[in-house]
Amino acid sequence: MYVADSRGTPAPAVTPEQQAVAPGTSPGRRAALAPTVLAFGTVSLITDVSSEMVTAVLPLYLVAGLGLTPLGFGLLDGLYNGVSALVRLTGGHLGDRFGRHKALAGLGYGLSALCKPLLLLVHTLPAIGAVLALDRTGKGLRTAPRDALISLAAAPEERGRAFGVHRAMDTAGALIGPVLAFLILRAAADGYDAVFTVSACVAALGVLVLVLFVPGRRTRRPGATPAEPVSLKASLGLLGRRDLRRIGLCALLLGLCTVSDGFVFLLLQHATGLADRWFALLPLGTAGAFFLLALPLGRLADRIGRWRVFLGGHLALLLAYGLLLTGGTPHGVDAALPYAVLLLHGGFYAATDGVLMAAAAGAVPEEHRGGGLALVQTGQALARFAASLGFGAAWTVWGARPALAVAAVLLAGAAAVCARLRPVEAGPGAGAEAEEPAAGPASGA
Secondary structure, eight states: OOOOOTTOOOOOOOOHHHHOOOTTSOTTOOOOOOHHHHHHHHHHHHHHHHHHHHHHHHHHIIIIISOOOHHHHHHHHHHHHHTTHHHHHHHHHHHHHHSOHHHHHHHHHHHHHHHHHHTTTOOSHHHHHHHHHHHHHHHHHHHHHHHHHHHHHSOGGGHHHHHHHHHHHHHHHHHHHHHHHHHHHHHOTTHHHHHHHHHHHHHHHHHHHHHHHSOOSOOOOTTOOOOOOOOHHHHHGGGGSHHHHHHHHHHHHHHHTOOOHHHHHHHHHHHHTOOGGGGGGHHHHHHHHHHHHHHHHHHHHHHHOHHHHHHHHHHHHHHHHHHHHHOEETTEEOTTHHHHHHHHHHHHHHHHHHHHHHHHHTTSOGGGHHHHHHHHHHHHHHHHHHHHHHHHHHHHHHOHHHHHHHHHHHHHHHHHHHHHTOOGGGSTTTTOOSSOOOOOTTOOO
């Protein structure tokens, strides 16, 4: 663990260990990742243990425990994933304007941590919706500043790898969270309340680690003049950049056709007849595949082009939908169906989550990095909010399989459109822009 210096002092000299060359790398090329990436990875690991404990039980808690209809769950799930879109631009812009990316990220993590114990007190749809909206507000504030710090700390040609490492560490927490939720549900008499209590304690630990260990400011390059404050008009004007506009449009189109995680797990339970007591383990399969594939696919994106890997991830998701629609056999459900669907679902996230941010970072100047990434994230989050509402309504009116069939057709069409809109800078070698790597507070990559 690297200890952060939040006062913006110059980065320490590179140690011999940081200069060591990993097997298979060229001489003189440092293999170590930036401490910012590793520190944020640790924070995300701990925080995801907390959040995924809740996510693992939330669909069952709402549908089976509180008796919500699929439309009601779609409303809450869309709120859970979409409200953050309303504040992501704020978090990204303020981080750029004041150079306080860590402070904004810390505020977001802290707000989400405060929401976990509130789930113990609410039992109605409006109250639960308000708590989830507040939690997603915290996520919206922290996401763009966090990703901006990661992209600024990594060399341009290594951004796919950096985001892959961060997402892998983040997903390690997502592996632990559902297991803890499963064990708590089996051991505790009042299982849901126990899950929410433990989740709150773990979330508080994540905030503490961020405060102590994440670097607070990026060191200005030698000889650089202080930059003018970033205006909101300039941040929104980033959409005038062709490649960023295309990346944002594609993220929005594909997000409109993406069935949310909660619905995927409910569909899988519906298709396999899985008992309720095993439901909390379904996110574990997705997280396991994400964890194993995030770094390899990040490296692959740096080599062959981030847009190819990004679209390939959506093809994996389309295949998962196809298996959910046709995976049964005349004698019952294919035993391999849950494993195949969860592997493809996790592969989808490994090929898209960090890879999209690595691609977008190459289309945005560093002084606007937080705001530029927030624009892409906002479009995607709003699209997924609309998708959750639409899929919940379609399931309620048509049933699960027809609703999924429509989603699959729309996803195939959106992927074909996005293949035509491929941004030029997202191709092979996109990571090696002409700009210098940003000199982070402790840049070791």
